[in-house]
Amino acid sequence: MPGGPDARRTQILDGLLRLAGRRGLHTASMRTVAAEAGVSLRLVQYYFETKEKLLVAGLEHLAARMPGRLAARLAAAGDREDPRAVVEAVLAEALPTDEESRVFHLVYTSYAVLSATDPVLAAQPFLRAPDEMERFLTGLLETARHAGRLPAASDPAAEAVLLLAVSAGLGTSVLLGQRTSGEAMNVFHYHLDRLFPEPAG
């Protein structure tokens, strides 16, 4: 049986995320999620039992998409040996461009804000993704610095934190309609141009 129970779970979680993206995560109740997914309330209970488990599963479902999105960006980036291209690909992912990306970041941010006052959500490992990203970027920048692509005086660890802060901050400003994703991308490129100085000539 292709799909089976997993297909039902996915159907419900997709409904949750679609609803959270359109009306906000706070409007997601067991009933509204069921209606959005086109199933009965009982079915949502059957697969997720409690609302808290549903919310956690929604966060998992959201986080599970991240590796795939990143891989697609890296594949589209082409040269995987060029550190700047990799950095650009990785962090362009943080800017909400299309609608799917916008929903992703809005819901992820909603969860992050909730986790600030909800210990159950704060304990979820998926909100630790930025930590891994920070380590990954630090290593990448250290290698680039040894290869002479970064000024010798650069601090790879600090630059990694800065890159994540810039992409998160720009992403949020796009999310709130303060800027278009194109404008944000231009500013991001401006930052990258300074981080990776062009070799003379």
Next chain:
Amino acid sequence: MPGGPDARRTQILDGLLRLAGRRGLHTASMRTVAAEAGVSLRLVQYYFETKEKLLVAGLEHLAARMPGRLAARLAAAGDREDPRAVVEAVLAEALPTDEESRVFHLVYTSYAVLSATDPVLAAQPFLRAPDEMERFLTGLLETARHAGRLPAASDPAAEAVLLLAVSAGLGTSVLLGQRTSGEAMNVFHYHLDRLFPEPAG
């Protein structure tokens, strides 16, 4: 009469913000806010009528504190002619250091996320504060560039957007417990050191 009705309003709104900072904005109901403020439910209704108006008033109350906080930072910064000191003072305000600052930024971020799916909140002018800040910073950086404090190749507008993105991103990471405010401040200074190169000698 010192205070009068305004004192009551303030008392209730302080309760709202205190509760939103401790348990999250989503736990703020007419009743929980009344209990937190030590007044009756009816009193909250009397002063704010509807929950939506209470929430908007809470956002106003929050935003009304910003100019004072900024002024205090500027006064503590000392030299108001040094553009770097001004930038540092303005944006250090975005890092949640003490508890009051943490509540401020958590609640403000909660409102911002809500505004992404709530047209009533999105129409509130208080969420436009970053736009004004961006204009202010751009002007400041332009002046600094003409004074030779910034490299001639710098783009003041892009740098202003970057500064706001960095401070917002760092502030969020502190809010989520990813970093201490001291670590964030160090990274922020690292960014400022590059933005304002030391004159030789």
Next chain:
DNA sequence: CCAATATTGATACGATCGTACCAACAATTG
């Protein structure tokens, strides 16, 4: 001092929430 006006409090109502319970049907197994 008395009336009217503003302020504060207790309570009620309908709606929605998360959750639990019970019935119907499908699939599987002896």
Next chain:
DNA sequence: CAATTGTTGGTACGATCGTATCAATATTGG
């Protein structure tokens, strides 16, 4: 075929929500 198990649906219950209504007290103006 009968019976057990897994899956889906309808509905009920207590709690809490926003809001409205009614009563009591404090304040003010004649």
